[in-house]
Amino acid sequence: MAVRHKHRETGTSVVVYADNYINDIEGEKLEEMCDAFLEKGFKKIVIDFSGTDLVNSIGVSILIGIIEKIKGKGAVVFSGLKDVNFQIFHIVGLTRHIRVYDNEEDALKESASCDGVSL
């Protein structure tokens, strides 16, 4: 994998940091990475955007790809969205399908008690 996305494993959850890689087609490797986590037995994936300045249309396309790819295999939630990114996710309809948390800790806490949105 040319771009190894940063991640943090905690219990049955894993936090993946999208950073700005998500805005390039190379970011598609995040799809395989999330799929691999679920295959390994993780139940939840928190995609954290606190290091992402602005998600572009490529990023949106990749995120939709991730959601489609892990459909039925586990759950995915978002955290750390800057306002501008929240607005973009809202425009393209992602917020209607994915739970969004202020930060990764909140997302993990919720993850412990709730399965988020099962996809």
Added chain:
Amino acid sequence: MSGVDLSLERLLFNLNTLAELGEEITSPKDFTRVVKSSLYMVMGTFSASKGIVFQYDQSDGLFTQIASKGLTDVRGAGLKIGKDAATAIIRNNKPIDLKSADPVIALLGPGREFLERLGARVLAFLIVKDELLGLIAMSDKFSGEDYTLYDYQLLSVMAQHISFSLHSHTLLMRLMYRYNENKGLYENLRRIYYDTIHAFAAAIDAKDAYTKGHSHRVSSYSAAVAREMGWSADDIEGIRISGLLHDIGKIAVDKSIINKASPLTSNECKELNSHPVIGYEILSRIKFPWKGIPMMTRNHHEKVDGSGYPDRLKKSDIPLGARIMALVDAFDAMTTDRPYRPRLSFREAIDEVKDHYNRQFDPEVVRPFISVIRKEVLSEVENPTIVPLMHEHLDPVTLSRILEGFPR
């Protein structure tokens, strides 16, 4: 999260995408990557989960996929349309809903089912200057919303951007095709050219029973010396050709003179010595792609002390290529049998070179010539040209003895 004016945010997001798309299609990146990124941008803009880009070949009416996302297996995915459909698509020139009653849909024939199987909902054809170049097909929106009129307008603009990229690529590919075609034709011509020159060389050598292969040896020896002197590949090729043709003037010399075993009369000598000028006259009418071939031919019997012929030129007035050929021509004449004497041994030939050093032969040429021989004996060159043709075994010790006292 603060409340936002979504329409303004959407506008900004779309403007940003258009700017990025413009940047992408004009970037020097690999075409496949540009198309893939462009597809992702389009899909992200409309939150479509599946998408595919086809390139259209008007010669066979086939659309071939060049990028896709969200489709599990599109290997070999292809779509064929007729001329009428292509004409209607160009005339229509706007994105269409595959589920609509648009007349263009009906013209797609079985292609419609194929696209539906792929999960396509919206089609945006890629058209530049009334030429159909490709197609973007996209699924329903991930959000479940319908495509709006505004979406169709935006998709039309994005498709135009991508069309330009595809158009440039198509032009480049056509140019490459023509280039490769011309390159092939050029290679053929070049082969014919070389074959002709080799046939000439064989014809020249055939005139003299003793000089069979002489022109080829002068050619390869000259090229070896020129390479040792650091000549460019093009100039080496020039002297190689010149070597093959250097005795072309002998065609006009009576065969009995060329093969005469006894000393030549003054008239016979005059006729034989006219061959460099005759060669020059023949070759100067040919427009060679290499420089200096006629002059190398004319002056390959000049001597650096000015006692050669036909122009009695002195050292630096003699073209360097001609000085190289003068040496290797004489060396080959010495090391092969002649009608008037048997061949000299390698040692005897080198002694002759030594004796005529800086009188007949140019030291600037003799040194690299000796250097080539030394390297060939020491197996320092991959394809030796001179040493293997000597009729005796040369080892480093023997060579060192032969070259003893040779000016360095």
